[in-house]
Amino acid sequence: MSKEYKTLMTEIRLPYELAYGPVWTRFFEGMAEKKIFGTKCTKCGRILVPARSFCPRCFIDTDEWVEVAQTGTLTAWSYVNYRYYGMPTEPPFISALLRLDGTDVDFLHLIGGFDVSDFEKTRKMVKNGMRLKAVWSDDRKAHIMDLKYFKPA
């Protein structure tokens, strides 16, 4: 066995104040009102969700606001059952990409509303193409987690 050398236990903590700007602010205020907002690009015609200030492909301002559907179809999912420092969501959980009806990009969120503790049961339930519906928290804070998850519709 090679010699064990000393290690230093250390930590960095830094406070930040991040600006939402007008578009994120309006998007998250929408969350508090149980609404999901997107913006429409007048050049490529795509409805982008979450809302954003410009189209990443056309590089023009997207100032046409659209309240999008709270139902959609599952594109891809992953069952997450491990942990790391500062993880913001409590595992196990199901990360999902879903296409909200009438929109043109996939929205990233969670699938829930049923017991996800047993992976084998979960796997039998969750299928790409399944229909999903938004479930809101009662205690909303203009935050992405005001939307608790999407449940099977």
Next chain:
Amino acid sequence: MGRPVGIIGVGQTKHGRRMDVAYPELVREAVLRVFEDSGLEPSDIDGVVSGTMPSMMEGVALTHFYFADAMQAVGKPILKTETCGSTGVSIAHTAYYWVASGMADVVLAVGHEKMNEGDAQATMTTVAEPFYQRYFIAGAPGVFSMQSQMWADRYGIPEAKIRDAAAHISVEHHNAAFENPYAHVKIRVTADDVKNSRVITYPVRLLDVCPTSDGACAMIFVSQNKAKKLGRKTAWVKGVGYRGEEYFFGDSDKGLWQGAVLAAKQAYDQAGIKNPRKDLDVAEVYNPFTFQEMLFYECFGFCEPGGAPDMVLKGTFDKKGQLPCDPSGGVLCTNPIGATGLIRVAEAVLQVTGKAGEHQIPKAKTAFSHAMGGVDQFNGVMIVGSEL
């Protein structure tokens, strides 16, 4: 392309859990080896480029300053290139651009990471902004699992077949690592071990996933004139490609990943490669996850979309197959992330210069190397050859 660029030296550390050395000592280990391998000295170097993952990985910002001594960069121009998982290939590109432009004749490129000193997944999650995506991406495994699941579903590949193919890749790479003196994980595994290992992020299991490694890699890029003067065995850069997509994970299709397709196409066009499976002799594909490796084979034109599992099971990409992939054991067995992409290039160089030792692919003349970075956002490719 600019003027021709050669690579005349490779230095790697023994990769693994390296709590036996402080971080600058680890970097110096690779730098000493590249000088030994190339016969050059620090005074021969015109400029230094280095890179890592985000500073949160080891808790020290601007590590190219910290390692200026270990890289012998004092008194020279220094650059840092940082593109998350593709950092290593981006470092190689930066060194290439520097020499190809005519602004330098000899450039030292160094990639490094000490993942065991921090929390890798917590670090990688900071690549996602904290308003929206950070809640859902669950580190690298979460993202890559979703991508793999999308791919498998897209092409209707039965789960049993994918798991067989993933297990085949895992067994092949774990065996290969025994032939690479620098590889981290050296364990013998069976297909059943892989298929029965613990689920990390479905469909990905423990033995489908890369380790947490410490390591560094250094390479020296030179102009044609300098290579001629040195008269040493040289690998020549034949093609470079880099492409990306929008920042949000849901904004572009990851099932047939255009960033990967176009990065490879750019490099193929430069290198004159028409049929990658035939024209390439060996490939070092960035493969932290077995499932994702198959998706890459398809994006790089090694096989048809949806066709990778069948080809894998036929042995097409085995060490003795038509296009050997990751004969070094790949990222699956060694992943000090800031160095990992550069190790792919280094392994490609070792292959075309006949210096890969026990994992040498006989008569390899053209080799492909690749790395990917971000929340499934960017891909970089470098093709090297034995002839100018």
